[in-house]
Amino acid sequence: MVDIKRSLSILFFCFCSTIASRAQDSLITDIPGRQTISLNGSWQYIMDPYETGFYDYRYKELAQNTPAAYWSSDVPANKSDLKEFGYTDKYTLQVPGDWNHQYPKFQYYEGTVWYKKSFDYHIKSKNDKVYLYFGAVNYRADVYLNGKKLGMHVGGFTPFNFEIPKGLLKSKNNYLVVRVNNNRHKDDVPTLNTDWWNYGGITRNVCLVELPNLFIRDYFIHLKKGKLGTVPASKNADIIGWINLNRTPETQEKIAIEIPELNFKKEFSTSQKKVAVNFNLPKIQLWSPEHPKLYRIIISTKNDRIVDKIGFRTVEAYSKQVLLNGKPIFMRGISIHEEIPQEERRAYSEKDAEQLLSQAKELDCNMVRLAHYPHDETMTRLADSLGILVWSEIPVYWTIDFADKNVYQNAENQLETMITRDHNRASVIIWSVGNETPVSPTRTNFMHALINKAHQMDNTRMVSAALEVNYNSGKKMNVVDDPLGAFVDLVAFNEYLGWYGGSPDKCSTTNWSTIYNKPLFISETGAGAKYGFHADSLTRFSEEYQAWYYKEQIAMLKRMPENWVGMSPWVLADFRSPKRNNPLYQEGWNRKGLFDDKGNKKEAFYILQAYYKSLEEKDLNEK
CATH class of the missing domain: 2.60.40.10 (Immunoglobulins)
Incomplete structure (x- = not known):
């Protein structure tokens, strides 16, 4: 009976996904390989915390042709025409880029910002098509061109595009307006509570894509x-x-x-x-x-x-191994947030990708977990060139509303877009459908449906998620028995023995197992340290404590079961998080990085690096 209910639930989610409408057009892939016109650069903006430009005084969305709407022309028709808004070069933001790091007033801002870009365009033949493409906007984007709404997109880390209707583009003085809103909501993906900074803005490239009528x-x-x-x-x-x-x-x-x-x-x-x-x-x-x-x-x-x-x-995933080109591979990984910490901003450029992946290579990684959302396309393309394996994930994170069919549709849309954008990237070997989601039948049905969707779209890669762990199975044995493990290809789990609960020496008497005859992967483990703070190894947030943590973890890893195939410790570099408020050591930063926010290496970096080099040397000797 349980299996029947689960199957019906999965069918329900799949049915919902087929009937729900899309706000944006079907995604166009391989944008770097096409004829494009960049709209990056300086955009004018209006900060609109009261949503004056979008809602009327009854808080209803303004009609399309309303002169007071901020997507309308801000030029008065005559000297008596009332305009209570306007765009000016006095207020500009750089695109791509989050607004938080560009001006102090935006640091903690969550709400609406209106962006405006004026441009000229050489109109082509009547049979040619022009699309407007966004790499990502966090979180909701309402897009207007010359006063006409092209559409709306929800999701902060996935690309989208709109076809521009014939006759709408002009040769001179086009004005593109984007309402960007990064408010967090319970029914969003991710939901209200995350352990990373909610960077708002047009965070990735914007361009016009020129295409023939049939393309x-x-x-x-x-x-x-x-x-x-x-x-x-x-x-x-x-x-x-x-x-x-x-x-x-x-x-x-x-x-x-x-x-x-x-x-x-x-x-x-x-x-x-x-x-x-x-x-x-x-x-x-x-x-x-x-x-x-x-x-x-x-x-x-x-x-x-x-x-x-x-x-x-x-x-x-074959038996207890992961096979790359038919041969077993061990994944020496690291988790990465899409952030350039020394500038306190979102990463977006090829230069940013080079910094992050070069740091991973210096650690002697052959794999990265891009957490907890799809990163910019420059990351996966550079990973292709550098030979770095990639775990790519959608932000089904912690406790979202697993019973809401609209939340499921949002998650599935993000999964579909992530796969569509990167299914030709050789580096991507794992599609992940979520992280640390609490066990319940409703959640498992939700996640199982996402796994089925991923397998349906792409059967050439593994599908996984960071699962929950049963810490109560025995004093010296922790078991990964999350019901979702029955459906993933790679059984992955997060563990922080010695940081959350007890001290690192707890690892010396701990063992791990899983009830699933599948490859086993540690998707997170780590401890916090403030770079430059030195004390004895018992002192929290000291580099010595973090180093001790990694030493004990590595000793424990020598007792891992034979199906253990790799790890991606948490995390490459310190990153911004409003949840981390220790006034001495954190100050709004998650300090589990092996690099600090200035690019300095902590002691734990060298410990993990040496371990990875020893594993690589052992692998080469065995070959």
Whole structure:
């Protein structure tokens, strides 16, 4: 009976996801490989804590053509025309970028800010399409062009785009207005309570995307899996996937795939919107952390052409191991927040990605957990180039409203967008559907439905989540028996023995196990320390305490069961969090970083680095 109820619940969530409407158009992928016009730079703004520009005095959303609405023109029609708002270069914000770090008045601000960007545009032929693309806006974005609403998007870490209606763009004096609101709500994803800073603003790139009338919207091209536990062939490699057009072609359409380095080109003909592709490559080099080989791939139709770099590899959970290209791999990871701590801001650029991933490489990591939300696309693309494995996650975090079908739809939309944007990135090997969600039948049904969705969209990667731990199974044995473990591919859990509850020497008598015959992964572990604060090892927040913590953890890890396949300690660098209020050591910072907020390495960095180097050396010797 329990299984029937669970199945019905999953069907219910899936049904809800099919009938719910979208505010934005279907996502266009591979924006870096397309013709774009950047709208980044200086934007004018209005700070609107009372929502005067969006609601009337009865707190109802203003009508589309209301002159008082802040998306309307702020230029008076005549000297008697009343305008109680206006945009000026006196008040500007840089895009991309959160507003919190740009001016002191924005540091703790949660609410609405109106952004305005004026621009000219060379109008193209009537058959061409133009889309407006946002890398991310936190949290809700209402988008208006020349006074007309293009749409609305909810979710602070996923991209979205709108098609601009014909005739709306002008050659001169276009004005783009975006209402950005980062208020936290109980029925949001994430919900009210998080352990990170709620950075508001247009936090990632904005651009116009120029496309032909019939264009390639999305594609997924990958190495076909062989039999479980076998090495995929680098010779006579089978490549499969699909290409999705924006609409059904009016006549037969030819689509070509080229890989110049391999002197390969093949054409596919289709009269459908989506076409399956499969072909054989006589010889390829497989992508791996040791050899992150990427191939330049060109996909073209009669009027459209996009270029990408794709690596070919397979990954799977097989018995008690994780196999990359058919061979067991141990993941030497670290968790990362999307933040540049020395500037107290969101990360967004390639330079930012280089800083964070270079620090992970210096630690001798071959894997990163991008917590607790999808990071900017520059991170996953650079991870491809550097050979760093990636865990990518949606912000189903702690206690969201698992019984609300609209919350589920929000979570599923974010999962779908995350997968769609990055399903061609070889580095991404794990889709995560959440972190530390409390066990209940309602929660498990919710999460199981998300796992099913991820598997449905992409069966080439593992799906996981940070699960709950049963600490009451025995004094010396902690068991991962979260019911969600039955559905994930990789059983992952967070543990902080010696930081939350007891001291680090508690690790010396503790062992771990799981009831699932699957690979086991520690998705978080760590302790806080203020860089430069030195004391004996018993003193909290000292570098010595954090170092002791890692020493005891490493000793405990030597007793892990044989299905233990890796870890991603918490966390690469100190990050902002309003929950952390110790006036001496935290002051609004989570201090569990191995780097501090100025880029200094704490003692624990060298301990984990040495451990990882020893594991790498052992792995190389065994090979």
